[in-house]
Amino acid sequence: MEIRKTRLEDLNTVMVLYAHARAFMAEQGNPNQWGPTCWPPEDLIRQDIARGKSYVCLSEGRIVGVFYFDQGPDIEPTYAQIEDGAWRDQSPYGVVHRIASDGTQRGTGAFCINWAYGQCGHLRIDTHGDNRVMQGLLAKLGFVHCGTIHVREDNDPRLAYEKTGL
Numbered sequence: 001m002e003i004r005k006t007r008l009e010d011l012n013t014v015m016v017l018y019a020h021a022r023a024f025m026a027e028q029g030n031p032n033q034w035g036p037t038c039w040p041p042e043d044l045i046r047q048d049i050a051r052g053k054s055y056v057c058l059s060e061g062r063i064v065g066v067f068y069f070d071q072g073p074d075i076e077p078t079y080a081q082i083e084d085g086a087w088r089d090q091s092p093y094g095v096v097h098r099i100a101s102d103g104t105q106r107g108t109g110a111f112c113i114n115w116a117y118g119q120c121g122h123l124r125i126d127t128h129g130d131n132r133v134m135q136g137l138l139a140k141l142g143f144v145h146c147g148t149i150h151v152r153e154d155n156d157p158r159l160a161y162e163k164t165g166l
Contacts, residue, residue, distance in 0.1 A: 073092040
């Protein structure tokens with residue numbers, strides 16, 4: 001597998017991946033994370049692509065995954081306040097959001113998250129409390145649950161995780 005920046009001509013494929021992810025999450029007992037709002041919206045993905053923050057994962061030249069990645073100091077405003085815990089490392093960090101796969105290639109999520117961690121060595125990520133699949137993956141990859149954050153998109157709290165070299 002390999003990672004590259006998403007191109008505008010990838011948009012239709014990417015939106016199909018997000019539709020697949022919404023259906024998969026609902027089947028796994030997580031219908032509320034992206035389902036009610038049809039998250040993420042196409043205009044946000046267009047913005048991610050234009051800003052160079054959207055990435056696709058390819059297997060044998062075919063797009064099998066997509067995610068948002070950015071890094072720097074304090075890049076995620078919703079991470080400024082964390083409840084029921086604390087971040088372990090206050091140094092600049094990377095974030096992964098909107099990760100999805102088409103379900104055909106085992107290990108796509110782990111590959112994408114490991115790639116992002118390899119770019120910066122300090123990664124933060126959040127997920128819905130009902131997203132047991134992502135929680136299990138993050139634990140397997142060595143992430144530590146640090147507390148709870150709140151996103152602007154809905155009123156459901158998110159479990160906040162971090163992996164750092166400390």
